[in-house]
Amino acid sequence: MTSNALKIEYLDKSRLPKKRRRFSESSPTSLATIPAEWRELLVQWVGLGGSSRWETLIKKAGLAKKSTADALLDWLLKKGWAVVDEERKHGDWWPYRVELREMKALRSQLGLPDFDEVALQWQTLRAELQANAESDELLLTVLSALDAMPLSRAIPRAMMVKSLLAWREDERVGTYRDFSMFARAATKEITKTEWDWLDTHFDLAEFNIEQHTPLLLVSANMVLHTGLGEINLSAMPDFAALTPATVKSIQSASRTVTAWIFVENRTSFERVARNRHANEGVIWLPGYPPSWWKESVSHLIKYAPAPAKVACDPDPAGIAIALSAIALFHASDLQATAWKMGVDELKNLPNKKLLSEFDQQQLTGLLKQNLPVELKTLAGYMLVNQQKGEQEGYL
DSSP: OOOTTOEEEESSOSSSOSEEEEEOOSOOOOOTTSOHHHHHHHHHHHHTOSEEEHHHHHHHHOGGGHHHHHHHHHHHHHTTSEEEEEEEETTEEEEEEEEEOOHHHHHHHTTOOOHHHHHHHHHHHHHHHHHHHTSOHHHHHHHHHHHTSOHHHHHHHHHHHHHHHHHHHTTOOEEHHHHHHHHHSSTTOSOHHHHHHHHHHOOGGGGTEESSOOOEEEEOSOEEEETTEEEEGGGOSSOEEEOHHHHHTEEEEESOOSEEEEEOSHHHHHHHHHTOOTTEEEEEOOSSOOHHHHHHHHHHHHHSOOOEEEEOOSSHHHHHHHHHHHHHHHTTTOOEEEOSOSHHHHHTOSOOEEOOHHHHHHHHHHHTSOOOHHHHHHHHHHHHHTEEOOGGGTO
């Protein structure tokens, strides 16, 4: 390496100095013209931080590309991007430490995220998870695992955990692909390594995330006709479980019902299904309806149209879920109303829960909508009394 146009600062005061620092006083120039091979190696160097031993940087390049590393370092030094500490060995000067300058600008030109922004993003995410960990001890273990990771891995996994908590809060149900779509807007965006990590730290089944095909649970005295044959729901003593593909194959129905009942809580659904009237059909409403459920129900009521009654928990999420199911029937020009979601049901529950801050925000938003009278009354009562409940206590 040449010392032309470079400043030299000796790091020891002996008559024959053994260490020196070389640098340029010029402002760093653009990286736009450097070879792709240099850029690729520089990205790796930047990933190590602003200051590294030259031996470490050489290892990143590999012995086969030592000449590339030498050339890149020489260019960075001359163009103002690096400060090099050297030591005298065998009568010559050799680099032993390299400090990269203007890291923020360097990362920007390389298309890498800014350290300050990344650190702030992590701090924000961690604070959100820490707040949830106060009521969820499992998250404390997860946070410890995230803390031990580099930020490049910790941040996307923390965002997955945040999505997982939102999925549970929304009471969603679906497959691994449904969750991937929810978390990252694509069905196959979560890698196998990331799924393994989630499986290690969480029981995904408790979050209603299943690896297998989802099922529409339905009870009714009717016969469904498909291209491959008939499905006699009357033969089921409690209820049937139909895959979305099975429902999609329905071409007609006979002995159809005169009323549909949708029940959110699984235990309550099973009770209602076993005690329904002969003319009623009962379908499980799995929290906020996922896309497969909406498509299946829309196809089923196309051949078995009837007004619907929707029963959800007397809580803010329950109102939102009920509105979603009601809208599905209105889209098919069928009547649908809330059922067993009045103030009296909530009042008579032996056990009630206090509203969370999120509940209050959700209620405030719901009350701004054009709600059915019964649901508006329930929402107003909950907000005033700061109470919510679960339909399992009365249905």
